[in-house]
Amino acid sequence: MCWSAPLSDDVLAGSPTGAKPHPMHKPTPIGPSVAVDARVDPAACQTMVEVRAGVDALDRALVALIAERQRYMDAAARIKPDRDAVHDDARIEDVVAKVLAAAEIHHLAPEIAEPVWRLLIDRCIAHEFATYDRTRR
Numbered sequence: 575m576c577w578s579a580p581l582s583d584d585v586l587a588g589s590p591t592g593a594k595p596h597p598m599h600k601p602t603p604i605g606p607s608v609a610v611d612a613r614v615d616p617a618a619c620q621t622m623v624e625v626r627a628g629v630d631a632l633d634r635a636l637v638a639l640i641a642e643r644q645r646y647m648d649a650a651a652r653i654k655p656d657r658d659a660v661h662d663d664a665r666i667e668d669v670v671a672k673v674l675a676a677a678e679i680h681h682l683a684p685e686i687a688e689p690v691w692r693l694l695i696d697r698c699i700a701h702e703f704a705t706y707d708r709t710r711r
Contacts, residue, residue, distance in 0.1 A: 610632060611634065613628040614628060647705065648705050651709060660702050666692075
């Protein structure tokens, strides 16, 4: 699972204000893509053992991706200038809109995508607040 384009126009502009990133901070790959264990294609599954093995393989990959997302929340807590910047309604709606567009491309029902991402965002914001507070003591 990977995004073919940035989820945010901020990435393209370098920052929310449109400022260019510092030349020493060029994006660099952080490692290999998250691997997903071998599994039977859902359409080819004949048993619940195959279905569950496929779900378990995807869950392991999702955990790795969500853990990486959490590390970006840690970075955001470190970078944001003040606590008021942690919760950003416009950014939340931007992320949800882009996720829904990606969900449509990948045939993920919006009834699954939107509430899952809103909960993920909510928990990430709570984590970011806790990290912000812990690191500013």
